[in-house]
Amino acid sequence: MDIVKRENVNVANALIVEGLTLTEVDNELEKYLERYGSISRTIIIDNQGSEFHRNAIIEYNHYSAIKNVCPFLPLTLGSLSDPGVTFRVRALATVYTQPSICTATEGYLEELKAIAEESGLSFQSVLQEELEKLRETHSEKQAPAESQQTSCHGSSSDSQSAEATTPSSISSPLTNSKVTPTQSSETKNPTKNKKTSVSPPSPETTTDNFTVTSCPAFTNIVDPPSVQRMVVEHIVKTSEATLSQQTSxxxxxxxxxxxxxxxxxxxxxxxxxxxxxxxxxxxxxxxxxxxxxxxxxxxxxxxxxxxxxxxxxxxxxxxxxxxxGSVEDGDELLAKLMSTLQNQSEKPSDYLHRLQVILSAAIRRGGIAESERDRYLLKQFCRGCWDNGLIADLQLGKREIRPPTFAELAVLIRTQEDKHASKEEQMRKHLGMTKPHNAYPKSRAASNQVSVCSCDVPSSDSFELKKQVAEIQAQVNQSITFIYIVL
Known part of the structure; x- marks a missing residue:
């Protein structure tokens, strides 16, 4: 149960309850459990993939409450108001397993990484400092153990020297009791001590009365240097890989x-x-x-x-x-968004992308709430796009209640555009049209074009035309002369 670690639940002071109805009937159980002590909090487990889905963790303020209710656990309670409801109460410690050593080590390393990020230091330096602290603590704990082992070895050697002079009976310096030779046979046999030793003994130091041998280094047993080296190398390699990703x-x-x-x-x-x-x-x-x-x-x-x-x-x-940055405030950017319409020869997908850029700027400036992003985008696209056929095919007008995101809307529009282009390509191939038809034609300036074609006119025809033109010109001149005379 990740919720125990995430909510920092005190497992020793907590109970787990099964059979909740998430109604007022559950209050009866809470009132009953309050008899044993004050309840700190109640956490509902909402994870459908977990076997404890819809169970509740009830945490007491003090451990004395758990002591009071522990003799009755596991406890099965029936509801007074609803006989069909049954609650099963157990101690959380019986169903929740503490994290393993590997998980605890990973969590400790994650905490060290967080400390390194906050302080700005490298992860290697923070890790080295922690290792130094562990070594100092271990050496402090090892010093009294060494003194005890030294006194123990000194007394055993003293007993061996006394045993050589008086084999019948000796007085032990530790217990001051009589020890028979058969009881000290283990001390006389040095091979047994050699078999049980894990590391080779340190050099011996001789005093006036007895020989003192230093105790084996328990550091090699608890924390071998090879293991330390492997752990540090693994951590350094991982940190170097992370640093290489950061530098990239x-x-x-x-x-x-x-x-x-x-x-x-x-x-x-x-x-x-x-x-x-x-x-x-x-x-x-x-x-x-x-x-x-x-x-x-x-x-x-x-x-x-x-x-x-x-x-x-x-x-x-x-x-x-x-x-x-942009000096326009959120209200101005919102007004700009509402007045942005699709340009001529602009694809609907390009128009949607242009709206998204303006909408992101308006949200960053506080003109629109982040939760209203999808609704404003869909509303303005339906309002400013001139391709009514595309809007009708995708039924965008009916999606205002649950508007699609920008990515979903872009995929829908681009898919529809691709279908439209494929259909036009098939139509051109079927009808034998060589000139492609553009669904979004570009604007062109109107112009009056005059086509001139050169053709060979026979010489006789040109002569007749010239003759007719001369006659018409003569008639015009006569008409003009007559008009002047009349006036």
Whole structure:
């Protein structure tokens, strides 16, 4: 049960209840359990994949309550108001197994990684410090054990020297009781001690009365150097792999120059790539700040020089946003979104992408709530797209209650566009049309075109035409002369 670890439940003070109805009937059980002690909290397990789904964990404030109810466990209770409801109460410790050593070690390493990220230090240095602390603690605990072993070896050697002079009976320095020679036979046989020793003995030191041998190094038994080396190598390799992934993250260069240089993104595009870096939990704030500063060129780099180095990445981004970001507020961007319509010869998928860019800017400026993103996008697309056939085929007008996301809507529109293009291609092949028909024609300026074709006119026909033109010209001249005379 991950909920025990996630909610930090005290297993020793908790009960688990089966048979809940999630109604007012459950209050009877809670009142009954309050007889044994005050209840700190009640946690409902909502995990359909778990065998404890819809069970409840009841945690007491004090362990004395568990002592009072423990003699009656497991307990089966029937509801007074509903005879068909039965509760089964057990101690949480009987069904929940504590995490293994491997899981505890992984959790400890995760805590060390979190400390390294917060402090800005490398994981290797933090791990080395913890290992040094463990060694110091272990050496402090080992010192009194060594003194006890030394006194023990000294007394045994003293008894051996006394036994050589008085074999009949000796007085033990530890118990001051008589010891027969048969009882000290184990002391006389040194081969048994050699068989039970795990590591070779240390050099011996001789005193006036007896010989003292230092005790074996228990550090090699509890924490062998080979195991330490393997653990450290594994952790260092894992951390090096993580560091290599972090160093591979590289932002595109942004300078803030006007006009914008080629192959350089605008501020909104650069800001979107920084958001991915900010939301990556495996990268520390110090590493994020370093990546942001490395991606800046003058004059943008000159602006952030006023910020002190220990500042968080949000401080740098806020300063750059105030200089290069959009100055339009949320209401203006919302009005711009509502007035954005599909252009001529623009595909519906391109129009949807243009709406998404404006909508994201409006949400970032506070003009629209994040929960209303999909609804505003669908509403404006149906309002501003001129392809009514596509809207009718996809039944977008009926999806306002549960609007699709941007990704889902984009897939639907692109799929419909692809079907429409495939159908037109088949129609052209079937009808033998060579010129493709564009569903979204481009706008062209109207122009009066005059086609001139050169043709060979016979010489006789041209002569007749010239003659007729001359006669008409003569008649016109006569008419003009007559008019002048009359006037």
């Amino acid at each position: 993250v590289r932002l595109r260069v942004f300078s803030g120059r006007s006009p914008r240089p080629p192959n350089e993104p605008d501020f909104d595009t650069w800001r979107a790539s920084v958001d991915f870096l900010i939301n990556d939990p495996s990268i520390s704030d110090l590493h994020r700040t370093r990546k942001i500063l490395d991606s800046l060129l003058p004059p943008a780099a000159d602006i952030v020089k006023l910020v002190r180095p220990p500042a968080l990445p949000a401080v740098y981004l806020e300063l750059l946003e105030s200089v290069y």
